[in-house]
Amino acid sequence: EAGVTQFPSHSVIEKGQTVTLRCDPISGHDNLYWYRRVMGKEIKFLLHFVKESKQDESGMPNNRFLAERTGGTYSTLKVQPAELEDSGVYFCASSQSGTVSYEQYFGPGTRLTVT
Amino acid sequence: KQEVTQIPAALSVPEGENLVLNCSFTDSAIYNLQWFRQDPGKGLTSLLLIQSSQREQTSGRLNASLDKSSGRSTLYIAASQPGDSATYLCAVRRRAGGSYIPTFGRGTSLIVHP
Numbered sequence: 270e271a272g273v274t275q276f277p278s279h280s281v282i283e284k285g286q287t288v289t290l291r292c293d294p295i296s297g298h299d300n301l302y303w304y305r306r307v308m309g310k311e312i313k314f315l316l317h318f319v320k321e322s323k324q325d326e327s328g329m330p331n332n333r334f335l336a337e338r339t340g341g342t343y344s345t346l347k348v349q350p351a352e353l354e355d356s357g358v359y360f361c362a363s364s365q366s367g368t369v370s371y372e373q374y375f376g377p378g379t380r381l382t383v384t
Numbered sequence: 385k386q387e388v389t390q391i392p393a394a395l396s397v398p399e400g401e402n403l404v405l406n407c408s409f410t411d412s413a414i415y416n417l418q419w420f421r422q423d424p425g426k427g428l429t430s431l432l433l434i435q436s437s438q439r440e441q442t443s444g445r446l447n448a449s450l451d452k453s454s455g456r457s458t459l460y461i462a463a464s465q466p467g468d469s470a471t472y473l474c475a476v477r478r479r480a481g482g483s484y485i486p487t488f489g490r491g492t493s494l495i496v497h498p
Contacts, residue, residue: 273427311388312428312473312488325485360427372418375427 271295273376275361281382287349290379294343294363300324301344302364302373303336307357315359318344319366351383386411390474390489397496403461405492407474412452415484419448419459420473422491428473432459464496 274293282288294301303315315334316326320341329336333352338344348355358380362373387410397403407417416435420428432441432448434457440449445462461468471493475486 311490312475314485314487317485328485362428372430372433375420375429377425377427 273361273363273374275359275376275379277379278377279380279382281384282351283384284353285350287347288351288381290346290348290359290381292344292346292361292363292376294361295374297365298363298374299341299366300364300373301338302362303344303346304360304362305357306360306378307354312360315346348381351381353383356381356383386414386476386478386487388474388476388487388489390472390492392492393490394493395495397464397494399464399466399496399498401464401496403464403494405459405461405472405474405494407457407459407489409455409457409476409487411478412455413478414452415477415479417448417450417457417474417476418486419446419457420475422471422473431472464494466496466498468496469494 276291280288299320301318304312305315306312314328316329316336317324318338321338335347358378360378361376364373389408391406414436418433419431421431422428432443434441434450447460450457471491473491474489477484477486
């Protein structure tokens, strides 16, 4: 069974540009989460999808970030326009539907560098 | 606001030692607590998940305990091996509306040398 995959693994862009990150969850997992780790800080929750619906987006930093999950399969996280403080590693995770005790499976992350 | 602290931030030990990694949290109203391992350039791998009603969980050489009232969890690694070298993260989950949001600590970076 394939795990959670993320693309690209690395992205270097200039301030003001747009970047789109993609996450493919494990097949059949209804729950999809985005997290971010800024250098030197802890991993922080961004948002949670249940199928195609946003269950919780309380962690999204501002309106420059837009997450979508069309059709309830893969998800994209767009940053437009990117700022220096957006640099970090963006992780995606997925889990089965049902109780929250189902463990989350994490992808390898996308390292975003904004210069 | 939940805060999670992990001590020590870094640890270097010789192979074979028994280790204790600590995780403390400020709000005891948690749903569960999870320990993860992260290898460089990789995602997080779940090690142990403890529900709020449980006191401990064990998997192989790993044992995690939870004392919710004091806001503490420990991860015990027995007979450490070089392959255990990684960053260990603790995350506590609370309920917020229809979601269960995890709060992570900054991790303990472990090096086990031969």
